[in-house]
Amino acid sequence: MKVRTCLQSPMYEGSVKLLLLGSGELGKEVAIEAQRLGVEVVAVDRYDWAPAMHVAHRRYVIDMMNPNAVKSVVRRESPDIVVPEIEAISTEAIEDLESEGFFVVPNAKAVKIAMNRIELRRFAARSLGLPTTKFEFAESPEEAVEACERVGYPCLIKPEMSSSGHGHTKVVEPSRKKIVEAYEYAISHSRGRSRKVIVEEFVDLSLEYTVLTYRYVKDGGIVTEVCDPVEQWRYGSYHYIESWQPPTSDPNTLRKAAEIGVRVAEGLGGLGIFGVEVFLTKDGRVLFSEVAPRPHDTGMVTMVTQELSEFAIHVRSILGLPVPKPRVISPGASIAIYTDLENVWSPKICGLREALEIPGVDVRLFGKPFTYPGRRVAVVLARGSSVEEALGKAREAARKISVEPSRGVRSGV
Template sequence: MFKKREFLTTPMFGSSVKVMLLGGGELGKEVAIEAQRLGVEVVVVDRYDWAPAMHVAHRRYIIDMLNPNAVKALVEREKPDVIIPEVEAISYEALEELESKGFFVVPNARAVKIAMNRIELRMFAAEQVGLPTTKYAFALNSDEAVEACDKVGYPCLIKPEMSSSGHGHVKILESNPNNIKKAYEYAVSHARGKSRRVIIEEFVDLETEFTVLTYRYVSDKGVETESCEPVEHWRYGRYHYIESWQPSTKSSAILEKAREIGIRIVNALGGLGIFGVEVFLTKDGRVLFSEVAPRPHDTGMVTMASQELSEFAIHVRAVLGLPIPKPRLLSSAASIAIYTDKENLWAPRIKGVYEAMNIEGVDLRVFGKPYTYRDRRMAVILARGGTVEEALNKARRAASYIVIE
């Protein structure tokens, strides 16, 4: 049902090939750039003006993407060939209806729906696909939460059914009903939407984390699924990723297990495009599926330095029906995300760029976000090296020069 693309053309004229990005953050910006390079017309939608991808788009729109009528009205006006969701906070109802009318939603509306919902995703991955995961239980109210925590054991994590960037996650250290009830209320009050459901997960001791970038594309033989060398990353106990690197330094047996998890979940979700499959390696040696994003992944920004085709180039080729001969790993590389702790600085200055970029093999992406808020990611350092260690050291040195003010 997915066809090879026969031609590309000129944007802004009658027969242009058009993509619409729903969400225009830093990952969307790189997707937009890759689409621009192929002469594709790029329309970017977000909830605020001058989001990163809007700077490299032909047109931009500012709407509430959780409002189904707003999303549908825009799509009907623009009639894009491909709709690329870049964030989770999009009306699923709109995507499903648009898909049923014949619009192509990446990777497909069902996959978007499953992946944005921790409960649906966990049931799908563990119970349907049969992947290994952390122990888990679900709860609908605070009494059930107490029971579920006891069942899963301690320490455990309460997470709202829908949220991103660690919003509403609470770690529970011991069986204490009052604390658990408070934690449950905190979790649901930080959820996206009105759901009162939560997942309770066994809190595992992490040895490391992987993102297996796995993609489905149209080959000569039909749709094929492939994965990149796993990206390894570390968060230093924070919810946001800080450092990522490629290739991983873990054993090939472990990496094979991680890749198999990637291929299995992505094949079950279907469609076209790249997926960031998050996999845990625990201190006791378990390789566990954690979650999947049906889109490029922030930790995958390192592929802009390491791979022949970045995760963004792969995504664009895949969703357009273009071929993807397996991209080579060109170099060991590392990325470090630069966050700000400043509130409400408009057009902030990114200082230290001369010193950072003066290091051989170091590159920088400045996202161009119009204003800051605490913990907002503003830029990323990319570094190549002869080894991962060398790349990481260069990236750390470069990051130490950067100041946002």
């Protein structure tokens, strides 16, 4: 744990160097916040010109699951701070680097637990005793059938490791055939060679929260603070669609959600921000779902709502700088823009004129070099005098935006 009062210039002796393992849209915002403080930024990802690479001092393209590749880059660069920004990183590399003395954010154990649904349930439900959906683990089709029987229907089968809802199947009835198919589907979408899945009780959701919880250095120790929960709705899909702040739920529910955030972050330890995902079920239960030990996609809304965005909070915290709790200074909403286009290079994000004519609307284009179906390419952000107004503006703007193929040429130049 390093407390800082001074920062020097990037690219020269005495600079603070931050290395991003994963350089997507969230990493890009982290890089921008780091740049604002004169931090030297190195961006690493599996493909060239990933979003954060456009705003970094240097970049590397490597196989992120290859421990030797990850270690080779980190040792060569010898950064002060290693920031895992995605889940698909070799855990062996993360652990080895930490034991060599590198500061991995928030720490190697937290990164490893959070990327693995089975380890995360053991930690959250069994060690911390947090309320979660009912769950069972399975390692074969037969075990999956038994697990579904024990959990009941409907239930959800998910791979041990994956993100953005990949490999999830809802099983609505005790059909052996469907369970085996769901099991096979999950393991075919699992990162690595795992044959393990989790079977979760499928709950009727009333709302979802992302509790942005952060740990920073204060008075010589580390304290844990919580932002006002971000609320989000996914329309039954398994990925982020809309989020907003300030929260609209009753104070008691918000307090329970915030408590879960604090307990998870304190349990995982280290410095920086955690996106703690919490469910509110229709029967009034407040349940821990999972955690990302880093800024969260639904938290992009904080770029228009809070005094400090989740990215600024993360960067300040990991640098050892103070981070007083940011106030929500405007109601705001965010909507993610996805594309269904397959392998289009330099896609055209159109309708910007129409979207940006709406007062209070802003967009962030991630600048991803190519598309695949289901890829997120931009986010719409909107401020309003109320959450309803902000959401209305964001939806209207999102409807005007389209992602279109291009021949890769720049038009109008």
